[in-house]
Amino acid sequence: MPSTSARGQKPLDLLVLSMLFERPMHPYEMVQLAAKRHYDRLVKLRTTSIYHVVARLGERGLIAVHEVEREGNRPERTVYELTDAGRAAHRAALEALLADVPTEYPQLYLALAQAHELPLADAAALLRRRRAAMVDQLARVTALIEGADERGVPEVFRLDGGMRVATLTAQLAWLDDLLDRMDRHDIAWLDDVLRDQNHTNRLDGMYL
Structure with missing residues (x-):
């Protein structure tokens, strides 16, 4: 996958959008899911990177807070979901990736x-x-x-x-x-x- 995906979405951006396409999640859950599914075969993964992507996608209005979880004395965890704009961006990027043949330099x-x-x-x-x-x-x-x-x-x-x-x-x-x-x-x-x-x-x- 190239460094910048179709329609302005970076590879890790698209991966986060894809995980939220399944269901609302908090960033740490995304980290665990990415490791479980071996997504490092698709993109370069670092725990901090997913948190940064979540913040960036939120600023762009592609994701929004779904709820804030509170369990006993554990720290609050913010769960995110796709917005309508996020769903549209996810679909546009995925369609372009499947159909386009970008110039790559292996x-x-x-x-x-x-x-x-x-x-x-x-x-x-x-x-x-x-x-x-x-x-x-x-x-x-x-x-x-x-x-x-x-x-x-x-x-x-x-x-x-x-x-x-x-x-x-x-x-x-x-x-x-x-x-x-x-x-x-x-x-x-x-x-x-x-x-x-x-x-x-x-x-x-x-x-x-």
């Missing part, structure tokens, strides 16, 4: 575009390190999906996990093929390209 693409600037063996070793991390990530997401399936969680609540598994599986297959060709020197690396270009150091025109 670090992996940048790394691959510049990989030729390293010796082939070094680039291959680093890609193998990345591959190992991707395999671990795939295993974690797969385990989350399997656990949800065992608990009877309907697929509709974990569509992002299915997409992530498909994406990681495809990326790993592509990366394995690349590493295999690198090991067999079946891909022209920078020295080979420069040699073929009559020993010139200019790489003009060498781009997509």
